[in-house]
Amino acid sequence: MIKRYFLFLLFLMGVLCSVNAISTTISCTNGTSTYYIDVDDVYSESLILTEFENADWYIEAPVIIGYNGTRWYFESESDLIRSLCVIYPLYSPDLVLGGDFRAYSNGKEILWTTIYSMSDGSLAGNFEIPEGSLVYGCIRSHGWTSSTYKLDGVGLVSSSTTSYFGSKVVGTEFGFTSVASGGSLTVFQPVTFLEGTSESVLLLHEYPDFGNISIYAEPESDVYEGANLLGTTDNGGFLALQLPIGNHDLKFVKDEYWDCYETITISVEDETELFVSLSPKSSIFQVSKEFSGSLYPNSVGTLSMDINPVKDAYAAKLRVSGVEVNKVYYQTHEIPKAADGSYILGDVTSTQNIEIEFKTPSSWGEKTFAVEISATDIEGTAYTNLETIDYEVLELPFLLEMPETFGIGINDITLTDQSGTAYSVLMVLYDSNDVEVWSSSTNLLEYCDYTFEVPVNDAGDYTLELNAKAGTVKTYYSIDIIEPITLITEEINVNPGKVATVQFKISNPTSSVKYYTAELTCPFFNESINKTFSIAPGTVYKTVDISFEVPEGLELENYQLILEISDPDKLEPIYSGNVVLTISKESLIFASVPGGNTTLILLAAAVLLIVGTFAALRLKK
Known part of the structure; x- marks a missing residue:
């Protein structure tokens, strides 16, 4: 009799062990995959690890292959789904970490909505779900009996050990029969889950519209949003991301460089490009720069630079080399060039804007020039920002034939389109005081030519402006007409x-x-x-x-x-x-x-007379 009780006790212990909780499997800590979650930055890495280790999975635990801060990578899509479907205890349904995370499948964020049974084990009702949505479910039984559960129009599951199932919805709605002791349902869809029964608990996550962003920064730069690492630029300094539309505050981190902060706005319509210039710690300014409009040969370009001092900067100076500078604007005012060729900025204690107006070369292609900003801190330590400015001069959409030299009278200038499109062209002649003295316009047809007859009445210095394609193409030529x-x-x-x-x-x-x-x-x-x-x-x-x-x-x-x-x-x-x-x-x-x-003539004759008189007197001697 004692033996029978002992065997029954062993059997009972075996059964109890078979239904014990299953712990999260962490196969390694540095692996990555395209299936991951980004946890809200209110959770530390150690707290996230504790939550996963203490989660009661009951049937089958997900396999985590790596983590980095608030990003956690799963071995497969099914492991990702398990983390969304069955993270809750039996009689107190809840998601691990309170569901404060965003899920990514194949590197793209997905909307997920989880419905799970209440403490009485009931989960029933009809739900409107768009056709084509993916529906995943996880069913577990309480006790030792097997049950059958049905998702109408989706599929049939019959097992007490099934961890999850998935299928694509072929209709517009489906029903989920009563679950004896607990279960969950996760829906991936492009719109908000519409409705549920009063016995159900709905965790709704609004599906965000995403936009693409291309980031250009220093190679091997880490890009963060809050404490969340979004990615790292490659060896060429490039990183492509998908982010929800709206504003994002990004931080760029790289050893031996000052951290850089950028706010961007993501839209669905256009791909966003972000150029970030990280400043080495030998520099005192963080510099961001951009050009306005397209640049063409013999045109005027404008470089806009925002300089943000890492610490208060004193006696700051600006120098530009490698390009012909027309004007420099600082704090919206034009500043003169000093005797040593620099532009005096003075003390800089907050972010300031500098605009450099320069003349582009006569040839097209990739070009570069340098901007140097020097300053000292309050202790007298010298810093130098040396910024290499790369820009592209585009080829003109037309061929231009001009006289070898311009002269007084009529000068012929011929334009021939080489872009294959029709557009308007305006030609204006200005005198040395920038006063318009002549202008003419035409509609230049594709691959056709047109000759402007430019009249010049007087010698002097002139500027010829060509304005095409509604002002998007501009080029200038200096004309010096001498008195021939x-x-x-x-x-x-x-x-x-x-x-x-x-x-x-x-x-x-x-x-x-x-x-x-x-x-x-x-x-x-x-x-x-x-x-x-x-x-x-x-x-x-x-x-x-x-x-x-x-x-x-x-x-x-x-x-x-x-x-x-x-x-x-x-x-x-x-x-x-x-x-x-x-x-x-x-x-x-x-x-x-x-x-x-x-x-x-009279003066010349007088001189000859005087010279002749002196000559005669010398002969008499």
């Missing part, structure tokens, strides 16, 4: 019957021979006097003469002559000027001097 012709002879005194000469200077800055025609119109001749001449390439100035004989018997003492210089490639003369001719009654000696000025 200078009149030497403005007045002529000459006797009738003698030869008069008009002189002028002309230049040729081009690399080819230029041909011109000079035409002198005299009112006492029926025809004008013409002279064709050439100028060698690169000639600064060449003096050209036009001579004619003054007729006898002219009635007037003064005449106005008109000199015009023409380029055979242009319709209008490139120069027009006036010469005053005075008929002189002076001696033939004076009158024969070409273009003679009476005063100068």
